[in-house]
Amino acid sequence: xxxxxxxxxxxxxxxxxxxxxxxxxxxxxxxxxxxxxxxxxxxxxxxxxxxxxxxxxxxxxxxxxxxxxxxxxxxxxxxxxxxxxxxxxxxxxxxxxxxxxxxxxxxxxxxxxxxxxxxxxxxxxxxxxxxxxxxxxxxxxxxxxxxxxxxxxxxxxxxxxxxxxxxxxxxxxxxxxxxxxxxxxxxxxxxxxxxxxxxxxxxxxxxxxxxxxxxxxxxxxxxxxxxxxxxxxxxxxxxxxx
Numbered sequence: 647x648x649x650x651x652x653x654x655x656x657x658x659x660x661x662x663x664x665x666x667x668x669x670x671x672x673x674x675x676x677x678x679x680x681x682x683x684x685x686x687x688x689x690x691x692x693x694x695x696x697x698x699x700x701x702x703x704x705x706x707x708x709x710x711x712x713x714x715x716x717x718x719x720x721x722x723x724x725x726x727x728x729x730x731x732x733x734x735x736x737x738x739x740x741x742x743x744x745x746x747x748x749x750x751x752x753x754x755x756x757x758x759x760x761x762x763x764x765x766x767x768x769x770x771x772x773x774x775x776x777x778x779x780x781x782x783x784x785x786x787x788x789x790x791x792x793x794x795x796x797x798x799x800x801x802x803x804x805x806x807x808x809x810x811x812x813x814x815x816x817x818x819x820x821x822x823x824x825x826x827x828x829x830x831x832x833x834x835x836x837x838x839x840x841x842x843x844x845x846x847x848x849x850x851x852x853x854x855x856x857x858x859x860x861x862x863x864x865x866x867x868x869x870x871x872x873x874x875x876x877x878x879x880x881x882x883x884x885x886x887x888x
Contacts, residue, residue, distance in 0.1 A: 647679065647689045647690065647692050648692060648695060648722075649679070650695075650718075650721045650722070650727050650729075651703075651721060651727050651728050651729040652703065652717055652718040652721040652727070652729045653678075653679050653718070653721075654729070655705065655710060655729040655730070655731060656678070656681075656710060656711065656718075657678070659710045659711055659731065660711070663711075674713075674866050676713055677689060679718075680692075680718070680859070680862075681713040681714075681715070681718070682713070682859070682862045682863050682866070683865065683866035686862045686863075686865045686866065686876075687862075688858055688859065688862050688879070691858065691879070691882070691883065691886075692722050693722055693723055693851050693855050693886075694723070694851075695722070695723060695724060695725040696723055696724060696725060696845070696847075696848045696851075697725045697726065698780070698845065699724065699726070699780060699781045699782075699783065699840070699843070699845060699848075700724065700726035700727070700728070700750060700780050700781070700782040700783070701720055701721065701724045701726070701727045701728065701782070701783050701785070701836075702727075702728045702729075702730070702741065702744060702745075702752070702782055702783070702784045702785070703717045703720065703721065703727070703728070703729045703730070703785050703787050703832075704730055704732050704741070704784065704785065704786050704787065704796065704800075705717065705729065705730065705731050705732060705787045705788065706731075706732055706786075706787070706788035706789070706792040706793075706796060707731060707732070708788070708789070708792065709787050709788050709789070709792070710731055713863070714863065715787065715832075716831040716832050716833035716834075716856060716859070717729070717785065717787040717832050717833070719833040719852065719855055719856055719859055720785070720832065720833050720836045720852065722855060723848055723851055723852050723855065724848075726780070728740075728741070728744055732786075732788075732796050732800070734799050734800075737800070737802060742802060744782070745782075745784075745802060745806070748779075749779065749780055750779060750780050750781075750782040751775060751776050751779040751780065751781050751782060751807070752782045752784055752806050752807065753768065753775075753776075753781055753782065753783055753784065753806065753807050753808070753809055754784045754786075754803055754806040754807070754808045754809075755783060755784065755785050755786075755808070755809055755810075755811070755835060755836075755839055756786065756793075756797060756803075756808055756810060757810050757811075758808070758810035760794060760797065761808055761810075762804050764804045764805050765803075765804060765805065765806060765807070765808045766806075766807045766808065767807075767808050767809075767810060768807050768808060768809045772809075772842060772843050772844070773843075773844070775807065776843070781843060783836065783839055783840075784803070784806065785832055785835070785836060787832050809839060809842065811835060811838050811839065811842075831856065833852055833853075833855075833856050834853070834856065836852060837849045837850075837852045837853045837856070840852065854882055854885070855882075857878050857882070858878055858879050858882050860878075861873075861876060861877075861878040861879060862876065862879065
């Protein structure tokens with residue numbers, strides 16, 4: 647199993663804590679890496695990490711330790727991944743350097759309707775934008791209310807190129823999943839963004855890995871209908887080995 651930046655951030659955050667994590671699900675004994683109940687751990691099935699793009703995950707304080715967080719799934723499939731906890735007054739110097747590194751083209755993933763005019767919206771010509779550079783996809787991993795606040799109060803995000811996933815794209819995606827809730831998880835948004843930039847193999851793998859995560863995560867929830875034969879994991883492994 648590959649230990650990556652999100653794992654390291656979670657460990658750092660735990661070491662800083664002055665009291666134990668006590669939110670819903672805190673009584674479950676969890677794997678420190680996939681954050682699923684230990685007996686359903688999926689770490690041995692972690693997918694291959696891909697190159698050709700990079701990811702920067704900017705976490706709110708509340709999101710880092712949530713077992714249900716899906717940012718780590720993006721990190722599982724991305725070789726060049728970076729994770730930082732947001733600070734309003736003291737942004738991480740390594741993060742700022744990363745955003746200014748000339749080998750990267752930073753691309754913030756954020757809804758168009760909430761952007762400042764200083765941002766440049768990327769609507770087409772994606773390949774031209776990233777020509778001769780590595781796309782660095784920037785995700786604010788937080789609740790929607792927290793994400794808006796982080797964006798508003800982070801000047802270093804106000805001049806980035808932005809890709810905004812359009813509502814009709816979300817509708818098509820949700821329809822394929824036979825669901826009606828258009829509030830996608832961070833990794834689902836990432837899957838759509840990767841698809842937009844023609845990283846189709848990684849996009850499909852990330853979505854499949856998310857399905858495995860959901861199935862295994864829900865097995866420890868006693869009030870939910872559970873299938874301990876884990877058919878989604880079985881199918882995932884079958885496809886991976888074929």
